[in-house]
Amino acid sequence: ESNIPRYHQEFLEEGLIGAGEFGSVYKCINRLDGCVYAIKKSLKPVAGSVSEKTALNEVYAHAVLGKHQHVVRYYSAWAENNHMIIQNEYCNGGSLADVIVRNKMEGRSFSEPELRQLLLHVAEGLRYIHSMQLVHMDIKPGNIFITKEKPMHSVNYDSADDGFDEEETVEEEITYKIGDLGHVTSINDPQVEEGDCRYLPTEILQENFSHLTKADIFALGLTVYEAGGGGELPKNGPVWHEIRKGNLKELPQYGRDFNDLLKSMVHPNPESRPSALSLIQHRVLCPVGNK
Numbered sequence: 203e204s205n206i207p208r209y210h211q212e213f214l215e216e217g218l219i220g221a222g223e224f225g226s227v228y229k230c231i232n233r234l235d236g237c238v239y240a241i242k243k244s245l246k247p248v249a250g251s252v253s254e255k256t257a258l259n260e261v262y263a264h265a266v267l268g269k270h271q272h273v274v275r276y277y278s279a280w281a282e283n284n285h286m287i288i289q290n291e292y293c294n295g296g297s298l299a300d301v302i303v304r305n306k307m308e309g310r311s312f313s314e315p316e317l318r319q320l321l322l323h324v325a326e327g328l329r330y331i332h333s334m335q336l337v338h339m340d341i342k343p344g345n346i347f348i349t350k351e352k353p354m355h356s357v358n359y360d361s362a363d364d365g366f367d368e369e370e371t372v373e374e375e376i377t378y379k380i381g382d383l384g385h386v387t388s389i390n391d392p393q394v395e396e397g398d399c400r401y402l403p404t405e406i407l408q409e410n411f412s413h414l415t416k417a418d419i420f421a422l423g424l425t426v427y428e429a430g431g432g433g434e435l436p437k438n439g440p441v442w443h444e445i446r447k448g449n450l451k452e453l454p455q456y457g458r459d460f461n462d463l464l465k466s467m468v469h470p471n472p473e474s475r476p477s478a479l480s481l482i483q484h485r486v487l488c489p490v491g492n493k
């Protein structure tokens with residue numbers, strides 16, 4: 203562990219953006235490059251403990267999962283005055299969990315095209331993670347972060363006015379990114395640390411790790427279902443078991459095909475759930491296919 207106080211030397215701390223038993227996350231500006239980063243500070247785990255494995259898992263996973271537009275980017279990690287510190291890409295749009303809470307308060311919900319975009323982005327991120335022979339194992343709204351970008355200001359030449367007229371309203375581009383790689387493990391040598399039980403499929407509870415990629419698909423299905431207004435997911439009890447039997451409530455504001463796709467993602471048999479790749483190619487998600 204270095205005893206040089208790198209954190210305060212290299213970063214200006216703007217504010218706390220999250221806190222939990224995992225540690226605290228701050229929005230920071232790097233004094234050198236002027237860019238904003240999300241930095242998580244957690245107590246340095248006891249050497250050899252499970253939490254040390256998780257902490258190292260997270261850094262190993264980020265190191266392997268270099269750059270992908272649907273996976274939160276990792277920049278650096280170090281130990282400092284008894285803390286583990288990880289510096290990640292800052293996503294300026296909050297998490298999907300924040301959006302679900304706000305939608306509930308405002309009585310709003312995702313349109314079907316918006317829900318399809320969410321499903322497609324996260325499926326793209328999962329396809330990449332699975333292609334690296336890794337699985338995430340904690341997909342849920344709180345671990346999906348949002349980046350909102352206004353496209354570079356485009357002015358177009360409008361001959362009618364003989365001059366440049368500015369675009370009136372420029373829609374923000376939304377990108378969903380998979381974050382929190384603390385539960386990532388290898389498909390081939392799985393050391394499964396169970397994720398949030400609200401999104402956990404039965405086979406994982408039964409320690410059947412033969413189709414780990416489909417556990418991510420199951421969790422993604424429930425994540426999209428919740429974003430679509432399916433309501434708060436239970437941690438246990440009769441409704442928890444109903445869902446694990448494949449009985450998902452219809453989401454009336456979305457089409458039959460979309461509801462059927464979500465049902466297939468939470469199928470009790472992991473082999474019957476679509477892979478991330480087949481999701482991306484699914485006609486319900488391919489905008490072209492919908493014409």
Ligand SMILES: Cn1cc(CCO)c2c3c(c(-c4ccccc4Cl)cc21)C(=O)NC3=O
Nearest residue numbers: 219220227240242290291292293295296382
């Ligand atoms: C609570 N919280 C809020 C945010 C900002 C969303 O607008 C956030 C981020 C991250 C993380 C994060 C999660 C897990 C591990 C490390 C980090 Cl930095 C946590 C975040 C992260 O890696 N990138 C973030 O933007």
